[in-house]
Amino acid sequence: DTAVSQTPKYLVTQMGNDKSIKCEQNLGHDTMYWYKQDSKKFLKIMFSYNNKELIINETVPNRFSPKSPDKAHLNLHINSLELGDSAVYFCASSQAHRGSGYTFGSGTRLTVV
Amino acid sequence: GENVEQHPSTLSVQEGDSAVIKCTYSDSASNYFPWYKQELGKRPQLIIDIRSNVGEKKDQRIAVTLNKTAKHFSLHITETQPEDSAVYFCAASRSGGGADGLTFGKGTHLIIQP
Numbered sequence: 098d099t100a101v102s103q104t105p106k107y108l109v110t111q112m113g114n115d116k117s118i119k120c121e122q123n124l125g126h127d128t129m130y131w132y133k134q135d136s137k138k139f140l141k142i143m144f145s146y147n148n149k150e151l152i153i154n155e156t157v158p159n160r161f162s163p164k165s166p167d168k169a170h171l172n173l174h175i176n177s178l179e180l181g182d183s184a185v186y187f188c189a190s191s192q193a194h195r196g197s198g199y200t201f202g203s204g205t206r207l208t209v210v
Numbered sequence: 211g212e213n214v215e216q217h218p219s220t221l222s223v224q225e226g227d228s229a230v231i232k233c234t235y236s237d238s239a240s241n242y243f244p245w246y247k248q249e250l251g252k253r254p255q256l257i258i259d260i261r262s263n264v265g266e267k268k269d270q271r272i273a274v275t276l277n278k279t280a281k282h283f284s285l286h287i288t289e290t291q292p293e294d295s296a297v298y299f300c301a302a303s304r305s306g307g308g309a310d311g312l313t314f315g316k317g318t319h320l321i322i323q324p
Contacts, residue, residue: 130311138297140254142311152309187253198244199312201253 103202120188129171212237216315233300240302
């Protein structure tokens with residue numbers, strides 16, 4: 098069983114389009130995240146979300162928005178895609194205060210052309 | 211916010227030798243320090259972590275040390291093998307699983323020479 102799963106694995110789209118990436122975790126964790134890994138392999142947090150709060154990295158453009166239908170899902174919506182949005186996006190989850198670490202999904206490689 | 215610096219960016223060692231990767235952090239409130247290994251095209255995978263109430267932790271060939279006073283921590287891999295070749299990331303967090311997430315270093319590309 099995959100603990101944190103993302104779809105799609107690859108996404109190629111044109112500039113200006115709107116797209117979504119889905120994430121689901123079956124670990125029973127209460128906190129989920131989106132990270133962006135750029136072409137230089139730098140991993141940076143974009144959002145974290147649990148039942149109580151959404152924390153947004155202030156450097157993330159408001160074209161990006163997380164949507165959580167329930168505790169096990171955190172989807173990422175991106176509007177008006179730009180070339181610079183091309184990256185690998187990783188979903189992750191953790192259990193706050195348990196300190197058991199973070200589990201990452203397999204990533205979605207987004208290419209904007 | 212937290213800032214994590216990682217060195218070196220590339221490390222090449224002979225198979226069987228040891229490898230050491232070093233990180234420093236800026237936020238004295240950080241208390242959880244994991245290390246992730248990422249193979250090409252794969253997800254980051256946790257290989258070892260340490261909390262601020264511990265100075266050293268070991269798991270087979272991998273060990274991590276933490277100096278809270280100096281705000282630095284290091285990954286030590288002994289008897290390196292070809293399968294250790296990957297990009298390694300250090301990270302820091304205030305909550306070890308909480309909503310603040312992880313702040314990552316920029317990664318070290320470890321190359322094991324046969």
